[in-house]
Amino acid sequence: MTEVFSGLATGFSVALQPFNLMLVLFGCFFGTLIGALPGIGPINGVAILLPIAYSLGFPPESALILLAGIYYGAEYGGRISSILLNVPGDAGAVMTTLDGNPMARNGQAGKALSLSALASFIGGTVAVVLMTAFGPLLAQFGVGFQPSDYVALMIFAFATLASLVGANPIKTLIGAVLGLMLATIGVDSNTGVMRFTFGVPDLLSGIDFLVVVIGLFGMAELFHLVEQQARGAVKSIPVDRTFVSWADILYVRWTLVRASLIGFIVGVLPGTGASVASAVSYGVERRMAAPDDKMFGQGDRRGLAAPEAANNASAGGAMVPMLTLGIPGSGTTAILLGALLMFNITPGPQLFSQHPEIAWGLIASMYIGNVALLVINLPMVGLFARLLTIPQHYLTPLIAILAFIGIYTIVGNPFDLYMIIALGCMGWLLRKLDFSLAPVILGFVLGALFEDNLRRALSISGGDWGILLSTWESYLLYALSMGVVIGPWWRGRPRRRGEGAADKA
Amino acid sequence: MSNKTTVILAAMMGLGLAGTAMAEITKPECVAPAKPGGGFDLTCRVVQTGMEAMLPRALEVTFMPGGIGAVAFNEFNTSRTDDPNALVAFSTGSILNLLVGKYGEYSLDDARWLAGAGVDYGAVIVKADSPFQTLADLMAAMSADPTSVVLGAGGSVGSQDWMKAALIAKAAGADPKAMRYAAFDGGGEALAGLLGGAIQVYTGDMAEMAAHLDGSLRILAALSEERLPAPYAEVPTAKEQGVDAVWPIMRGYYLGKNVSDADYATWVAMFTTAHADAGFQKVQAEKGLFPLPLAGAAFDAAVRAQADTLKTLAVEAGLMPAN
Numbered sequence A: 001m002t003e004v005f006s007g008l009a010t011g012f013s014v015a016l017q018p019f020n021l022m023l024v025l026f027g028c029f030f031g032t033l034i035g036a037l038p039g040i041g042p043i044n045g046v047a048i049l050l051p052i053a054y055s056l057g058f059p060p061e062s063a064l065i066l067l068a069g070i071y072y073g074a075e076y077g078g079r080i081s082s083i084l085l086n087v088p089g090d091a092g093a094v095m096t097t098l099d100g101n102p103m104a105r106n107g108q109a110g111k112a113l114s115l116s117a118l119a120s121f122i123g124g125t126v127a128v129v130l131m132t133a134f135g136p137l138l139a140q141f142g143v144g145f146q147p148s149d150y151v152a153l154m155i156f157a158f159a160t161l162a163s164l165v166g167a168n169p170i171k172t173l174i175g176a177v178l179g180l181m182l183a184t185i186g187v188d189s190n191t192g193v194m195r196f197t198f199g200v201p202d203l204l205s206g207i208d209f210l211v212v213v214i215g216l217f218g219m220a221e222l223f224h225l226v227e228q229q230a231r232g233a234v235k236s237i238p239v240d241r242t243f244v245s246w247a248d249i250l251y252v253r254w255t256l257v258r259a260s261l262i263g264f265i266v267g268v269l270p271g272t273g274a275s276v277a278s279a280v281s282y283g284v285e286r287r288m289a290a291p292d293d294k295m296f297g298q299g300d301r302r303g304l305a306a307p308e309a310a311n312n313a314s315a316g317g318a319m320v321p322m323l324t325l326g327i328p329g330s331g332t333t334a335i336l337l338g339a340l341l342m343f344n345i346t347p348g349p350q351l352f353s354q355h356p357e358i359a360w361g362l363i364a365s366m367y368i369g370n371v372a373l374l375v376i377n378l379p380m381v382g383l384f385a386r387l388l389t390i391p392q393h394y395l396t397p398l399i400a401i402l403a404f405i406g407i408y409t410i411v412g413n414p415f416d417l418y419m420i421i422a423l424g425c426m427g428w429l430l431r432k433l434d435f436s437l438a439p440v441i442l443g444f445v446l447g448a449l450f451e452d453n454l455r456r457a458l459s460i461s462g463g464d465w466g467i468l469l470s471t472w473e474s475y476l477l478y479a480l481s482m483g484v485v486i487g488p489w490w491r492g493r494p495r496r497r498g499e500g501a502a503d504k505a
Numbered sequence B: 001m002s003n004k005t006t007v008i009l010a011a012m013m014g015l016g017l018a019g020t021a022m023a024e025i026t027k028p029e030c031v032a033p034a035k036p037g038g039g040f041d042l043t044c045r046v047v048q049t050g051m052e053a054m055l056p057r058a059l060e061v062t063f064m065p066g067g068i069g070a071v072a073f074n075e076f077n078t079s080r081t082d083d084p085n086a087l088v089a090f091s092t093g094s095i096l097n098l099l100v101g102k103y104g105e106y107s108l109d110d111a112r113w114l115a116g117a118g119v120d121y122g123a124v125i126v127k128a129d130s131p132f133q134t135l136a137d138l139m140a141a142m143s144a145d146p147t148s149v150v151l152g153a154g155g156s157v158g159s160q161d162w163m164k165a166a167l168i169a170k171a172a173g174a175d176p177k178a179m180r181y182a183a184f185d186g187g188g189e190a191l192a193g194l195l196g197g198a199i200q201v202y203t204g205d206m207a208e209m210a211a212h213l214d215g216s217l218r219i220l221a222a223l224s225e226e227r228l229p230a231p232y233a234e235v236p237t238a239k240e241q242g243v244d245a246v247w248p249i250m251r252g253y254y255l256g257k258n259v260s261d262a263d264y265a266t267w268v269a270m271f272t273t274a275h276a277d278a279g280f281q282k283v284q285a286e287k288g289l290f291p292l293p294l295a296g297a298a299f300d301a302a303v304r305a306q307a308d309t310l311k312t313l314a315v316e317a318g319l320m321p322a323n
Helices: A002-015 A018-036 A042-056 A060-085 A096-144 A148-161 A170-185 A209-231 A246-251 A254-269 A275-290 A301-323 A329-340 A358-389 A392-411 A414-432 A437-460 A466-467 A472-504 B003-022 B041-052 B067-078 B092-099 B133-145 B159-172 B187-195 B208-213 B260-276 B278-288 B297-316
Strands: B030-031 B062-063 B086-091 B112-127 B149-151 B180-183 B201-205 B217-222 B249-257
Touching: A002 A096, A002 A358, A018 A060, A018 A254, A018 A358, A042 A060, A060 A096, A060 A301, A060 A329, A060 A358, A096 A246, A096 A254, A096 A301, A096 A358, A096 B187, A148 A275, A148 A437, A148 A466, A148 A472, A170 A437, A209 A358, A209 A392, A209 A414, A209 A437, A246 A254, A246 A301, A254 A275, A275 A301, A275 A437, A275 A472, A275 B133, A275 B180, A301 A329, A301 A358, A301 B187, A392 A414, A437 A466, A437 B180, A466 A472, B003 B180, B030 B041, B041 B062, B041 B112, B041 B249, B041 B278, B067 B086, B067 B092, B067 B133, B086 B092, B092 B159, B092 B249, B112 B159, B112 B187, B112 B208, B112 B260, B112 B297, B133 B159, B133 B217, B149 B159, B149 B187, B159 B180, B159 B201, B159 B208, B159 B297, B187 B201, B187 B208, B201 B208, B208 B217, B249 B260, B249 B297, B260 B278
Parallel strands: B030 B062, B030 B086, B149 B180, B149 B201
Antiparallel strands: B086 B249, B112 B201, B112 B217, B112 B249
């Protein structure tokens, strides 16, 4: 432990140098903006700024601090357009739309923005504290997580989400299957066979997750707005001056604890990131709530706080295997790892002994960055909330422009622009038919991970299904899956019996 | 057609003609057929930084992702076939994709293979506590029972990464199709799989091992002709252990197939100079690449030689018909 404290002291002495402090603040601010723009997420922000930071000749620790600031700044910023516009700002903010946007529509945009900023702060801080204390230990756990364990994790995720927006279970199921089908497009990662590409080379590497998110959510929302305008049925949202209160914080306190822990652990695993973290934590909260709790999806504070705490915690968690083992846990950390290598610094166990100023400087900057993000974000809540008072006929084209620019910036392939329009039409039709879009997205992201890992596990075992039940992690996850399926039914049972008795009498 | 359009069209055609006739590199560009941050980006950065002094102006790196390089290959065979300014980055993986038809109906003759950016070599890697102490131990285990060893890498079955594993299996006298192979999503995840015990052998690349020479892993063999320079000088090659397995992963550039001989020659001359330049070699090393001082006809021959090796393996593995 003394090692940790002396390390932190070194770190803060690096991170608190005026120049580095300025970079953290700049990175956080810029990252928030990048995150808030639909389509552009942390990975793009970091990729865009890496060459700039390198060519400006920053010392490695400063460059890394700047890039990391952008990374968690973007995880913060993603929530803004999710809440205000119902368009996820980045991949980790999909679940935030489910309850965040209804809150804004109910005239609580300010409350939603400030509560989610606070949730992000708590998630991020819990992650960095856990990382400081148990980093190397956790990295071993993350790496030891087998493909078969990922299968169990995905089963758990499906179990928690089974009743998601469960007004109509059949439609939820159809939505999830549509997501699974979208995920199969492209070169199959296990056999190299082309699936559903129809000879279109742009489809060989599959459809990018963000293209699906922006298409299905963003463009569909846009078409919906245009349709409302055409029919003259636009509802104006009242300007609100609401803000998070102590009562709100107390109401979601356990949600925050659970979501932060789930987000952190999912983040540490090399194969999963912010989108899985937020989905699992949202599902868990929904399952923890009483079965007759109809608030979820209508603007529940827990449903907003959980994904936001989780996606920020996972950003911290993803740093653990990167720093301690030199293994990137997400696309964004892969770029950070590349940044280290550009500076001729070898990540991995020796990083802490050979370059303590970098390793600990980065960790200290995460503490500072989290505080800075809260300080930057809370006063801006009113400003952001006023975005909703922009008349729809200005707002709609603005969202369209941002979405198109965002998607084009990711990979610079015009094909993706056609793709989001096609997916937008599909999303709009699904909405017309009263489908919820969240299961489609979840089917897409969880399904791909499920398939890859299942087949990976089976190629490892040579086709023996027994491998799925070979570790304590998988047993635990299957037990938890059973728990979340049976639990609500069990809790609901005595009351039903009571009602039955009352009927008889 | 209005008068104005006619004038503009004529002007454009005139410019186009002037461009082809001048045989001059005015606006150098390197197309990375992928997203920013990957291997092709790195390939382009080598020429951008390493040849900065030689080029008339700063080289621009552009990205043309889609279809693991297919979109770019298609673009340079349809609309930009004679653009003398644009280099396109490629790797051994691209050659394989081209051969097995993932780029459509194109062949090796549909590009002008220009010059090497550098080369990396395959590596056979196990965990430090693995029972396989040498490549011979692994070979013995695999020839006794090909299914007793689980191999893995960052690419799908049939990919360049898989081929390294297939090459090892073949050298051990096992059928590559019978080997147990787990495909991971990129080298990072495969490495995690090795450290976590999901797979026993990782067929990765030498350069990525720079970060892992701390004793957590053991490199059984480098798949190079000769031992590589420090920090890899301690790693024996497969060849010196009596296993005939060499796997270079070439990185280089091609031009559109209709680029004139004069422009091609200009680029070849520049690369020949660069390959001998200490500054270029330094950039190469920084990007984790070993020298590949080939340009022009010699490079074209190297590409075709590697294509033959890839073809043989691909046919044996049933990935493409033997014709």
